[in-house]
Amino acid sequence: MNILIVEDEIALRDGLVDLLTAAGHSVEVVGDGVTAAKRALEPAFQLILLDVMLPKLDGIEVCRRVRKTRPGLPILMLTAKGSEEDKVRGLKVGADDYVTKPFGARELLARVEAVARRAQVVPAEPEVVVVDDCRFDLGRCEAVRGRTIIALSPRETGIVRWLYRHRARAVTRAELLEQIWGVRSDTETRTVDVTIANLRQKIERDPAEPKVIRSVKGVGYAWGEP
Ligand code: CA
Secondary structure, X not given: OEEEEEOOOHHHHHHHHHHHHHOOOEEEEEOOHHHHHHHOOOXXXXXXXXXXXXXOOOHHHHHHHHHHXXXXXXXXXXXXXXXXXXXXXXXXXXXXXXXXXXXXXXXHHHHHHHHHHHHOOOOOOOOEEEEOOEEEEHHHOEEEEOOEEEEOOHHHHHHHHHHHHOOOOOEEHHHHXXXXXXOOOOOOHHHHHHHHHHHHHHHOOOOOOOOOEEEEOXXXXXXXXX
């Protein structure tokens, strides 16, 4: 599963990353409630592990907000020992379950799996995406604009998929390099620009005014309409 971990205590967060990664999950971490409420809306996440005590916005409020938009997303709260009130508040705003800190590795994994199982209908990431009248079939590495079928390379497909999955925010060049090329570098970002320029020639109605892959000044790229 693709899990969003929301926890501000670094030691605990690192422990959760190790544990869930070792169990075969892919994870991303955020450390405050405001960022969590935004990122949780990304369809790629299939479960949220949500601490209650967080900077900026507490986990209860994050849960309440996320529930409005993603009613089916499994949310597992992390509550402090003995805080009966947190548990009740969490469950009231729609958390699926809670784990009390400190918790054992096996207990946590069991809870994660149980919550995911109960939720079952995790919305699948669509592989057909339409933007600005361009229809992408990512499973087939192609796009269709009008009557033209455009073949995409696996790398181009990867870029489209990554931008679409993270469409709630802009994506940096370094992030694309790392995720699509598997390269960690802040200096080879020109590679990304060249690839995206070529991709725009293929898929945009007017490559000079891109509507599918937007440039975000000072950040990188973003999907579709702002
Ligand atoms: Ca905390």
